[in-house]
Amino acid sequence: xxxxxxxxxxxxxxxxxxxxxxxxxxxxxxxxxxxxxxxxxxxxxxxxxxxxxxxxxxxxxxxxxxxxxxxxxxxxxxxxxxxxxxxxxxxxxxxxxxxxxxxxxxxxxxxx
Amino acid sequence: xxxxxxxxxxxxxxxxxxxxxxxxxxxxxxxxxxxxxxxxxxxxxxxxxxxxxxxxxxxxxxxxxxxxxxxxxxxxxxxxxxxxxxxxxxxxxxxxxxxxxxxxxxxxxxxxxxx
Numbered sequence: 001x002x003x004x005x006x007x008x009x010x011x012x013x014x015x016x017x018x019x020x021x022x023x024x025x026x027x028x029x030x031x032x033x034x035x036x037x038x039x040x041x042x043x044x045x046x047x048x049x050x051x052x053x054x055x056x057x058x059x060x061x062x063x064x065x066x067x068x069x070x071x072x073x074x075x076x077x078x079x080x081x082x083x084x085x086x087x088x089x090x091x092x093x094x095x096x097x098x099x100x101x102x103x104x105x106x107x108x109x110x111x112x
Numbered sequence: 113x114x115x116x117x118x119x120x121x122x123x124x125x126x127x128x129x130x131x132x133x134x135x136x137x138x139x140x141x142x143x144x145x146x147x148x149x150x151x152x153x154x155x156x157x158x159x160x161x162x163x164x165x166x167x168x169x170x171x172x173x174x175x176x177x178x179x180x181x182x183x184x185x186x187x188x189x190x191x192x193x194x195x196x197x198x199x200x201x202x203x204x205x206x207x208x209x210x211x212x213x214x215x216x217x218x219x220x221x222x223x224x225x226x227x
Binding site: 036041042043044045046049085087097099100101102103104105 | 116147152153154155156157160168203205213214215216217218219220221
């Protein structure tokens with residue numbers, strides 16, 4: 001599975017959009033981009049995933065560049081409860097050798 | 113619907129003692145994972161089960177760690193004997209692994225402190 005690069009931390013104001021970047025320049029055509037987040041003292045929580053097209057659900061939007069070498073997770077109206085570590089993961093399907101490999105993630109701090 | 117349940121939530125033991133963690137996955141989920149998370153790091157996969165079969169245990173330190181998933185439901189992860197470096201959060205996750213989509217659901221973890 002391709003590696004991802006995320007800045008170590010960022011912050012945003014409550015009520016504003018939080019745009020979390022992720023670089024995955026070596027991504028292959030069959031690899032999906034997944035986002036999970038981990039709030040303090042809890043296990044990671046699935047947010048969203050995508051292959052080529054932009055995706056949106058009740059939690060967030062995922063914007064993947066046309067060349068698929070980077071993506072952005074957007075939390076449209078960040079709240080204090082969105083303060084967490086966000087993991088961007090690239091994964092090739094669910095084949096026998098496919099696994100979810102976590103990096104250090106990006107720590108998002110939402111300030112009042 | 114109940115999520116992934118892990119127990120105990122916290123465990124403090126002395127080195128060289130044995131310890132066991134228990135996980136009850138979401139009903140109907142065929143795949144179960146054990147991850148270890150050190151402070152300030154992302155979770156690292158220890159073992160993956162498909163039903164009762166351990167299909168990926170390449171990262172499990174087999175000299176002291178063991179795991180089982182009897183009847184393809186609950187799972188237990190054991191360390192014997194524990195070492196100081198085993199202090200970490202042990203996370204269990206489950207999923208319904210079908211096709212290309214797989215969403216993992218994690219428990220809250222067991223925080224292990226080895227003194």
